[in-house]
Amino acid sequence: MSEPGTFAANAPAPDDLTDCWRTNGVYGTRTCPQLTDYVHCRNCPIHARAGLEPLNRPVPAGYAEHWTDHFEKEAWSRRSRPSSAVPFRIAGEWLALPTKCFLEIAEWRPIHSIPHARQIVLGLANVRGELLICISLGHLLGLADVPPRNLLRAKHAPLLVLSWAGRRVGFPADEVQSPSRFSSEQVRPAPPALAKANPAFSESMLQWRQRTLILLDPDRLFLALNRNLT
């Protein structure tokens, strides 16, 4: 960098690629000195650049047209950025929460009940070595009529872990879908009766794959939760 003006002329020439991972790498003699640093060829920058090499080929026929069609559809308003939400099902009802309040979607694990706990508290579960309070969201929202203890036995039910306003909490769901994007046009106000029935509900409805979801507001939800727990 002593002569800043000359670097453009000294641009690196395209290196000669060798399949060193097959000769002296992990698929060969394992004698490459770099292996002590990288452990596996996957971590080596030579491997990474070899992985990019096949992208330097002509665009296949029909490829650009396909993606042009893809991005042309799904109209968003010019100024509204898409939001993301995770749809899930509880007590036969499809709900959604914004993706940003999710910490993790974990597999089912045993929930150890706490004696003399409130009804909506199912117990404690071990998630990555930390104890997590698990609640029955259905009971919090007044949707479920089954005893909360039954939820403890429902294996294969995913455990959804939320983190919002400094509080972490988990709840089992019957089913969960991958995060979906939606634009503000897809959000409609909910019937006023719904919000009145339970303050934890927001007044938003979301149109998602020919289905109408109730889009929960995390602020209201955690407010209701704190009220119930304390």
Place this chain on the structure above:
Amino acid sequence: MLFLVFQIGRNRYALDSRRVVQVLPLLKLKCLPHAPKGVAGVFMYHGAPVPAVDLSELTLGEPAAELLSTRLIVLDYPGSGDQVHLLGLIAEKATEVIRREPRDFVDSGFNIKAAPYLGPVLVDSRGPIQWLREQHLLSQSIQQLLFGSPALLDSAAAAIQELPSG
């Protein structure tokens, strides 16, 4: 700080990733009539027309090669006032991101009047990478053409909608 790295010719450049909305594969563009050199055309992005600039053509005069590694970078382009426009940049070998701090870049030592977008330079094991300041990329006349009259883009969008794709 995360930078999106790409090439113009044989030189590498970095783009602040916070400006990047999405990296797309090279899409089919609708040519703009009488467009100045470097303006490759218009494409539809979620129902809205977005203008695209070919960086190779803009700086070197040769259009970018039609390879898989040549990508269409959608970024926020600051307009006049608070306005932010979407702009597509066609860049070769836009396949990597790097994490670097702004202080890792050093001043190149001179400023070229014709290329105000060239920023400080970083050197890694494969050579130098120059920070490309996207907000200075387009000349006033091109900005005026692309973002000054929304009617132009809308008419182009209408043309795209009417024509069968491709």
Place this chain on the structure above:
Amino acid sequence: MTISQRMNVALLSMIVLMLAAVGLAFWMQASRVGANLQQQRLIATNDRICYDTLLIMETLRALSGDPKNESERTRLEEADRNLRAVLREAQDRYSDYAELSASLKAISEFEAGTAPGSLGSLQARVLEVADSDPPNAAALFNSNHRDTARQREMLFRDLAQQVDHAGTAISLRGHNASVLGVAGILVILVVSLLIGRLQFTAVAAPLLRLASGIDQIRRGNFANRIALERRDEFGTIGEGLDRLADDLSELVGQIQRSGAQVNTSAVQLAGKIQDQQTSAREMASTVERMAAATKQIGVTARELAKTMNEVNRVDERTADLATGGTAAIARMEAAVKRVMEASASVGAKLTALSEKTASIDPLVANIAKVADQTNLLSLNAAIEAEKAGEYGLGFAVVAIEIRRLADQIGVAIYDIEKMVKEVQSSVAAGVTGMAKFAEELGRGGEEIGAVGSHLTQIIQREELLAPRLQAISENVGGQLTDAEDITAGLAHLGHAVERTAESWRQSHTVVDQLNAATLGLQSSVAKFKMNNTPVPPHYSSGSGTGI
């Protein structure tokens, strides 16, 4: 000197020796019969002399009693004449036997002589007295005949003894002739045995060397050369076999090199496939299409196995033909022609296989699309994570993992394209090898034809060669059994290839079997001993660690 000329000379000398033996036998028989005849004649002469002497004595006795008896006088004269004739004849004939002729001379002196007491003086005096004084004749005879009779008995005894001696000598001579004849026949026998032995070594020794040379080739030792250095038919056969060994050695060397190359490719491909399978979960649809293409390759491999079975059947038929002798050689040529056709078919199948590998290209293009999308996903994920700030830290790790996944897909494409190129060049080498093999077979067929015509000539002239030929044809049978084993091994390999095509998504063990089968093929090829055998590389298929 050719074998036929040698055979003719031997046959001719045998005929001459046989004629000599027959002559000797005749000569022996004649000698024995002649001796017997001579003995009988000697005994007859003896008897005649005794009879005539006694007759003279008796007629003299009669004349002494009756001198006027003319008939007795005539008988006396006749007997006297006969005796003289017999004695003269006997003396002439048996002059070789000194003692016998002395005895005969004594008798003739006794008959004709004048010594007192001899028959001649008695006869002369009796005849004289009978003419002059007839009444005293009888008295004279009676007073003298005892002395004469005594002399006569002495002479007779001597004669009998000498005749006996002469007879023994004659029979001894006949016996000697027999001994001589037997010795001559023995000599002829020894000479003919010597000729036979010479003939045997001239034919058997080169045949033994040819048989051992063929045995070496059967065991796959192409380094051995027969090098008979003879100018006869065996020399021609030996040269042909040596040339065949040269060609086969070169061909097998090429096959070994190709095999090692294919094995290296197969082993590397196997390791890559194992690694690839984990990545393949990310691109299931593409891999399914690839599996369909591989199934097509499997169909081709099945056809290949079927062709191999046909070759096997031809080989079995060739084994049957080999037992049939000269007529089978003609059929063997036809079989060689069919093997040529089958090898041409194998070549065509290899070409089809090469074309099938070309169909991998569009699939690779599809994987490239997946790699492109994965790379884009990693870029966008990293950018989104960055924009999410603190919330995106976990997702940034995921973005890095996606980037690694994209890199691995890209490296897989790089490796697949390289390996497809290697397989195609290996198959091309195989096609060249098959063409060369067909050419060698053609030349082999011509040489079999030439050897066949030579064999036909030899068998027509000499039945002695038949057992040796039987041994050769048994060797050929053994060779064909070995060929059947190899064909079975190849069919096994075809089976393994077929199974690999069907189940490469499901099982790694099938890849191991393919590896084991190629290693088996290599070891069976490696038993061909040659001047510079390449060392086959050994890999384990489990070298890939996967993700």
